Structures are given as C-alpha cells and as structure tokens.
Amino acid sequence: MALWDHYKKFNDKHLNVHVMNLLGILSFALTVVSVVVMAIQSIWGLSFFSPFWLRIVSVGSLFGFVVWFVKKWIKYRSLSKGRLTVFSHSYQGVNYGLSRLLFSIDSKYEDHTLTRESLESLVFDDYVQSALNLLDGIMEIATGRKTSACLMLVSPPNEGLVESKLCLETALVFTRCRSAGTQPARLQQWQEARDNNKPYSPLSGNTDFREIFRGSRYFLSNDLQNHTNYETTSLNNVGEFYNSTLVVPIFLRGSTGQVIGFLCVDSESYSAFPERQHSENIAVLAGISQLLQIALREYKFHLRLLEDPAYMLSQTDAGISTKHPNTDLNPDKNAQLEGASCR
16 A cells, blocks of 8 residues: 555645646636726726726736636646556556566475465465555555455355356355455455355355356446345445445456456445546456466465365376466356356
C-alpha cells in the first residue's frame, strides 16, 4: 500500500482546491459582468461606472481566471502522471513478485529445503497477499473508490487444482487470501470461519461464481442489493461490507477451460465500477488473474512433487515437460464441464 499512500500524500498538496475553484468561478463571472456592463454603457450612453475602473476590473478578473485555468491544467497533468506512476509500479511489482516466487521455489526444491508449509507460505502468504495489496492500489486509482480484493479457490484446496472436471452442483469455494484493504470486521469474520474449519461454501449458491463457472467472462454489479435474482452464501455481508463487485475467473491453463478460482474486487460504494471504463477494469483484473494462475500452477506442480517424488519421473516418461509447468497454455486440454449438472 506504500504506492497508494504516496499518491494520497501527493494529492494532499492541493488542499486549497475548493478555494481555487471558487476564485476561478468568481474571476470568470466578474469578467463577464464587467464586459457586459461596459457594452451596455457604450451602447446606451450610460455612465453608472467609470469606464477606466471597469477596464481594470475586467482585465484583472480575466487575468485571475487565466491563472486559475493554468493551475488546473498543471494539476490535471500532475495527477495523471501520479496515477500512471502508481499503475506502472504496481503492475511491475506483481510481475516482479512472480519472477521472485518462481526462483525461490525452484531454489528451495533444488536444495531439498522445500516443504509443504514453506511452499504455501511462498505462494499465498507472500506473493498472492502482495499481489492483492497492489491490486487494491490499482483499483482505487482506477475507480476513485476504496476497494478490497480477495482470492477465492475452488475447493478443497488441493482438489481444486487437479486436472479433472468439476461439478457445479458439488463444487465448493473458499476465500484463500484477502487484501490489507479489507475491513477489520470482515477480516475477523473470515479468520473465525477458518479457525472453526468452516471456510467452504457451495459454488452454486453464489450468482457471480455460478455465472462464470458456466462460461461468463466476468461478473459485475454496481448495486448488489438491487441486482436481479442475486444470490450469495454471505448475504449478510452485502450492504455491510460491499455494494459493488467485479469478479473474473482464474483458469487452470490459458484463458479458457476449467475454473480453479476467482479474483474478486469489492467496494462499499455504489457504482464503484463506472460503465465507461468496464473494459479497462476487467482487463486489469484479467491480467492479474493470469499471473495468479501461473503461481497456482507452480504451487500445484511442486505440491505433487513433494507428495509423490515419482510424479516427475511419471510425467517425463509420459512425454510431458516438467521443467516449465506453466508454459502449457493449451485450452483444449481443459474443456470445462458445461451446464449445471454432471454426467
């Protein structure tokens, strides 16, 4: 969140924005009034005010308006640069974090120090958590609203990453990570559910996940309480913790096929994701989801190696490359079960 804090400090330099706007409006209004009065006096031969002072007032107010306009333009350019800086550095951070994750996992595996606990810590506690925090900053700049992100996985944790077809009617989802921007009460609720071993909920009971699982590219709503036929297993959270949401899928491979998780961004604000920038917001989340896909596939691959050392040999004997498990992006190998029933 350091980049977002930097942006807010940058924006705080313009605390006099309301005063400047008021002076700009008054300068413009005074310029118009003085010009109109001079025109009326000239046409009708009246002399309510001294022409000399009217010219002084009109020129001074016009100068004030020009100064205000120039300052607004400079501010706009500066803020645009600040937003671009946050976007670029945040996205670079997510990409760099992935490279560092892959290197760390490979290094630990080669040194025989990689364990299931250290693997989960590297993937979820370090990389995914950092990526969600950076995504918060990106979406807050993009939408102008406070947002929070989370990673939902198709459950159970390991089975959700296997290369087998999932059934909508029996699949479960659970929240694996939440960003630092999540409300404290919501974080506590999530942690209590994990501690009580009740983190799972039916995928079919959530409209957003269900629609994506059936083939939708994303789910977006700017007013969940009034969304037609909206269903969720955490209905009490709607209105209390969030009113708008944007969800994109995380696939096992590529950009189609089996869904293994969901990347969600919520906001307490209504209309947090303006229609004019739907495609941009979706593109940002889709890009991050593809990076998370690589991290999850790396997790799944090395988890299999830890549980079954013969897995590497079996994959090699079958002619499947194990050196780069994330380069196989053929969606044809991952045809997802369509419809709401299993056959």
